[in-house]
Amino acid sequence: MRWSQSFLPTLRDDPAGAEAASHILMVRAGLIRQLGAGLYSYLPLATRVMARIEAIVREEMTAIGGQELRLPALHPAEIWKESGRWDQVDATLFRLQDRRGADMALAMTAEEVFTSIARDDLASYRLLPQIWYQIQPKFRDEPRPKSGVLRGRQFLMKDSYSFDLDEAGLAESFQKHHDAYRRVYERCGLEPIPVEASSGTMGGSESVEFMAVCDAGEDWIVTCDGCGYAANLEKATSRHGGCGEADDPDSCPAPEKFATPDQRTIEELAQAFDFAPATRQIKTLVQVVDGQPVLFLLRGDYELNDVKQADALGTTDQRPARPEEIEKVLGAQAGSLGAVGVEEIEVYADESLRGRRGMVTGANEDGFHLRHVDVERDLPQVKWVDVRSVVEGEGCSNCGEPIALKKTIEIGHIFKLGVRYSEPMRARVLTAEGKETPLVMGSYGIGIDRIMAAAIEAHHDDDGIVWPKSIAPFDVVVSPVKMKDEVQRDAAEKLYAELREAGFEVLLDDRDERPGVKFKDADLIGVPFRIVPGPRALVNGNVEFVTRGDRSGEKEEVPLGDVVEELRRRLA
């Protein structure tokens, strides 16, 4: 492609309102323009990159037996009602009505549509397993779109769906996807960490998220260098030892009320009383779950993790109680709450409190707390759950090594759905024994544009993008220093023709611009190799060969006649 004829609108200044590196660079390098919140137009450079990512995804899907289909992105509400998700997923699903007033939805995933095809046309176990996929825009009415393409309201996703006869088959399809995804990421220059995750509203038994470490990320994951353990913070566990259990008394006297007129927070209480460090306090939180007040107890220094809470109670209808609700339920204000003697409402205690003695908690009377609390003895009514967020540096629950927290972005998510969709939608096949059995399904998503943005997050420098060779919009850019110089122009044109002939994607910067502008632009758009037929090298029959991102400062020269071979070697 000739730069002078191309639509490559690069910008000198950072756009206002962009913070993430990938967002800034995608705008500056002319990959995207914003249309609205979370809505981006992809310009030619971006479509080139995405086409290459899609090609990699297609190859790897084909390699595991995937077959490409293309389904409507506009769905009648009926199938969403059939699966139950119409009422389950709430606001993130874009809903609309057609001219007759019929409810419709824009695809956020396509379990229902794929399942509807499977139930009509997969009738026998003989046809299983099947892996079907599509690459299609998806829509989600995000509460807060952000970071450019990293969290948009419309995005491009490869979603696939597996149909098996039984759990063993599903395990195989799931593993195939796991392996295929790893290959896709590796080929795209990414090294995401697979973690166990919460399945959320997708349903199903097990899911793995692929998380790319990234400054602009929004999910925290927990990793362990010792054993390779990795999990989403929403699911991670750890050893909470070394925090006071050892000092617990073997037995303690009956709970004793003491005055705490000026101590309303965990910290104030810890400051005022030696016997009440945060690790010895019981934090009491009131949540309203499915409209009913519920108590959660945690060690004083731990945080309630709301996703774990949702998983533990099996509902997402939850919110912190308002002050007046708390007062009504417990008779005291936040700051003096406790669960001792509370019987009318459900009490859930985090595992970190199990067996603790000599604890301090609120007395449900403003200005008073209780000491000498023995959890097993004084809180017999509690149900044990894991609802706390783990903390950096705690011992790994597998091997005890200290765990680390990392900020990441999700670039793929694979689910074992089981019969979550096939059961309500009655998608069944006949077994070899002639019995009807529901299809056992999996679903697998991978974000095409998110991979593109994540690759930029992982590969850029002060000058711009540094594309991995496999997904770069061009293999090489030819940048003559001075296009009006006949010798340079002829050399550039000859190289352009030769390189294209050899099968490379070539960008010829034939603009009548000063060299500084050309070099800056070339760096910004991140093409892996730049060939400069300039006066200095040409006198020796050479061209400069510059590798993007190579900071060694060495200028390499290559004989004109060897350029094709050299590039072939380096792109291999």
Place this chain on the structure above:
RNA sequence: CGGGGCGUAGCGCAGCCUGGUAGCGCGCUUGCUUCGGGAGCAAGAAGUCGCCGGUUCGAAUCCGGCCGCCCCGACCA
């Protein structure tokens, strides 16, 4: 949804407090000079000042309402 900020030329911004008919840099067009890391000079094109209403002789500026976008939080397959 709660809190904060911002909407003025394609992009980045000033002007608004203290009302008088819109400006700077980049980019763009033309010419001349220049030519190895975002050149210089000169001339030029380009703006419903987010929208609606109000106050006023007069509104980018003051008042009210609405819309949009960004950030923090809540939320998030």
